[in-house]
Amino acid sequence: xxxxxxLLGPELLWxxxxxxxxxxxxxxxxPTPAGNTFLERTCIVGAIVAIALTFxxxxxxxxxxxxxxxxxxxxxVIGVNACLFKLIDGIDYGDSRNSxxxxxxxxxxxxxxxxxxxxxxxxxxxxxxxxxxxG
Numbered sequence: 001x002x003x004x005x006x007l008l009g010p011e012l013l014w015x016x017x018x019x020x021x022x023x024x025x026x027x028x029x030x031p032t033p034a035g036n037t038f039l040e041r042t043c044i045v046g047a048i049v050a051i052a053l054t055f056x057x058x059x060x061x062x063x064x065x066x067x068x069x070x071x072x073x074x075x076x077v078i079g080v081n082a083c084l085f086k087l088i089d090g091i092d093y094g095d096s097r098n099s100x101x102x103x104x105x106x107x108x109x110x111x112x113x114x115x116x117x118x119x120x121x122x123x124x125x126x127x128x129x130x131x132x133x134x135g
Contacts, residue, residue, distance in 0.1 A: 017050045021086040024039065025089055040104055043087050046083065047112035051076055052115040058126075069124075084104070088104050
């Protein structure tokens with residue numbers, strides 16, 4: 001396996017998603033109602049899109065697919081939490097509504113599961129078909 005293929009993995013993808021999350025959270029300084037709403041929606045939609053895009057790393061040729069599946073799982077679990085916490089950190093209502101902002105983490109994790117669980121199942125099915133002998 002080439003070193004360049006190792007670098008083009010889910011970890012790099014999630015690092016880029018984290019940088020995007022940092023940039024989006026920093027844009028909401030000082031916090032505005034519109035910025036807070038945008039970050040709330042980004043927590044939910046962003047988790048679904050980022051997790052779905054993570055499975056595109058299987059399109060890179062020449063990489064061990066079974067090992068890559070383990071890397072995807074670890075990268076998604078760590079990456080989605082880091083991105084969600086960074087986005088949530090950028091939300092500030094300045095009143096008692098701040099106590100419920102961490103509920104977005106649960107929504108983000110549940111929304112991400114919409115893409116993650118079917119992605120894992122589809123990947124396992126494709127890997128089993130690829131590994132079985134023809135005939």
